[in-house]
Amino acid sequence: MAAKPSREQQMSEMEIISKFQQMRGDQRKLINKLSELESDKNEHRLVIQTLKVAPPERRCFRMMGGVLIERTVKEILPTLEENMEQLGKVVETLKVQVEEKGKELNAFREKYNIRFHGEADKKVNGGGAKSSKESEQSQGILVS
Incomplete structure (x- = not known):
């Protein structure tokens, strides 16, 4: 008959479970942020595609900090393209972080069975x- 785990061992298991669930939560947050940024990147791509066929002098509006700003297509397009490029870099960084977090989670899972x-x-x-x-x-x- 196996001995009952002591109070210290039970706390240890509870701490392990808590840590594991925290790590899973962190991974979920990263995945949600990645999904949100990929969606933003796709929106930028669609707007850029639309603006590329529009005349360069055509007026367009952009929301910045809750304020609607009027500009021309030729003024807005380079900014949008730069933003999309930056979003792409952040998306790639987050993908690496999600992968690393997954490896860390699997290692923790194996360590504590x-x-x-x-x-x-x-x-x-x-x-x-x-x-x-x-x-x-x-x-x-x-x-x-």
């Missing part, structure tokens, strides 16, 4: 017969 509820059932049922010692060592922390 963190599994999700459905995952634990699949491994136990599909893994064949294990000795009781192997079973004890493979038990990890279940996260929903």
